[in-house]
Amino acid sequence: MRRWIGRLRWLVPAIALGGALALLPLPVYAVGPGSAVEVVPLIRVSGLPEHRPGGRLFLTTISFRRLSALGLVAAWLDPAWSVVPREELFAPGETEREEERRSRSEMDQSKVDAAAVVLSRVAGYPEEHRPGALVERVTPGCPAAGELAPGDVIVEVDGVRVRDRRDASRAIRGAAPQEPIPFVVRSGGELRRFTLTRARCVPGEPPVVGVVLIENLPFAVRIASGAIGGPSAGLAWALGLYDLLTPGDLAGGRAVAVTGTIDLAGEVGGVGGIAEKARAAAEAGADLFVVPRADLAEARAAGVEGPRLVPVSTFDEAVAALEGLGGRA
Incomplete structure (x- = not known):
């Protein structure tokens, strides 16, 4: 009996130590679907007439969290989540606070680039400024x-x-x-x-x-991105602003999810987490999902049922694609 009591004295601390180790954070992260956020209600323009469309344009996001050993097992068992090393989300030597600042700066730049692209089409920018x-x-x-x-x-x-x-x-x-x-x-x-x-x-x-x-810019454009960071909402902001400033409904009465970076030339670039964003689009009930052409193969490979994929390489191609699918009546 004394022998068993002695073993129990060691067993209890060992279990406690094992539990503590299982909860220690690891240098890996779980990446999964985030939210789908309607963009047009977040945009305000001073000095130009606005046209509130009937359809809905959404930006899509991912969510990520650092994992413990227990969380790692749970993420592996959930097909909606991917496990990635820290290097896929952070620059070398970057802290979480620095990543937040970088992400905010990328979001701010995406809003500037989106506004510049759209106003060059509808307001004579940059000649007018x-x-x-x-x-x-x-x-x-x-x-x-x-x-x-x-x-x-x-x-x-x-x-x-x-x-x-x-x-x-x-x-x-x-x-x-x-x-x-x-x-x-x-x-x-x-x-x-x-x-x-x-x-x-x-x-x-x-x-x-x-x-x-x-x-x-020739007019004040305000976009309320809240806590959302990164550059991948650039195309969504551009399409939302264009829809707001032009007659008709670019979405054609449907729910259209969008992802993709945008630069000053209107070129659309690839994004990370395309599979997770496809799931976010599906969960939001999107009919269409506008994606960078560079990410089309990965989006298809995700096998997400629901929205039709619409690949684009430029802002103008995205507008033409949505108009060709029934938008802008």
């Missing part, structure tokens, strides 16, 4: 990172009032090397003042502040 220089993206590791963000408007540089992006670029280049450059920037409806000093932060390039500028 308001004063100021619009920040399209910021180079990580450069002086502008942390001070400027996509969507900010530079209104003054080194005491020079900025009428367009050329004014801003000339003022930045004309400042004395290694001298702080005063900036006045409109960000989130407020004016901010700060200084930046050019630095050699891009290999092979002269000292820069690390920002890409485009002409300010």
